[in-house]
Ligand SMILES: O=C(O)C(=O)C[C@H](O)C(=O)CO
């Protein structure tokens with residue numbers, strides 16, 4: 434297992450960052466590596482973002498050193514979304530088969546978690562988000578059909594998209610983790626526009642289904658001090674509570690959002706008028 438840590442950043446510091454500093458603090462360039470579990474521990478709400486990509490081997494989720502725990506989920510909950518070929522997650526002896534875009538919630542206290550692919554020529558790619566948890570909630574698999582779906586935007590404003598709420602409180606009980614997947618309609622390129630912030634929750638975006646020769650310009654920062662980070666397929670970006678989080682792609686794409694913090698109210702957002710952006 435590989436891991437790295439990121440500290441929290443004050444917006445007054447972030448506004449002075451150059452491109453390289455912005456990328457070092459907020460961008461997670463490598464989520465997936467063959468036969469590895471790669472994790473990034475952010476001190477923004479102690480959110481862990483990462484990926485497990487088993488090809489031939491079975492990978493075991495182990496407690497990384499910053500947790501000082503006997504096992505990974507001793508004080509945490511975990512959300513998993515498979516963005517690769519069909520794969521299997523084993524949780525304390527129970528088997529969960531996850532197809533492309535299917536999600537699994539594992540609650541606090543699950544001791545043994547392993548990941549494997551069913552077909553090494555189309556390996557699974559398990560995207561992982563984890564947050565501290567005060568209570569145990571049952572494990573639950575969530576398919577796209579079980580997600581709460583919301584249609585937003587329009588072709589005229591290039592932001593026509595479907596929000597699939599996967600691990601949210603209307604679908605599964607969690608302590609603080611919320612995850613979902615937003616799919617852009619063909620021809621639309623803007624996500625989360627008009628934008629928003631939520632002072633009560635931080636958020637991480639993970640982009641996928643983006644052609645390898647295309648890119649996303651992800652916008653962050655306070656609304657009067659916006660900055661951009663160019664991103665590629667299978668990369669993630671950390672959004673502190675003070676930061677807008679919105680992107681425009683050079684093609685359509687899909688992304689997974691994950692959040693944690695003070696509440697589980699998806700709609701608790703302070704909306705930003707497009708004309709107020711600077
Ligand atoms: O396209 C969108 O709009 C989103 O997907 C918004 C995210 O769900 C979000 O930022 C939730 O806070």
Ligand SMILES: [Zn+2]
Pocket residue numbers: 629630631636678
């Ligand atoms: Zn948000």
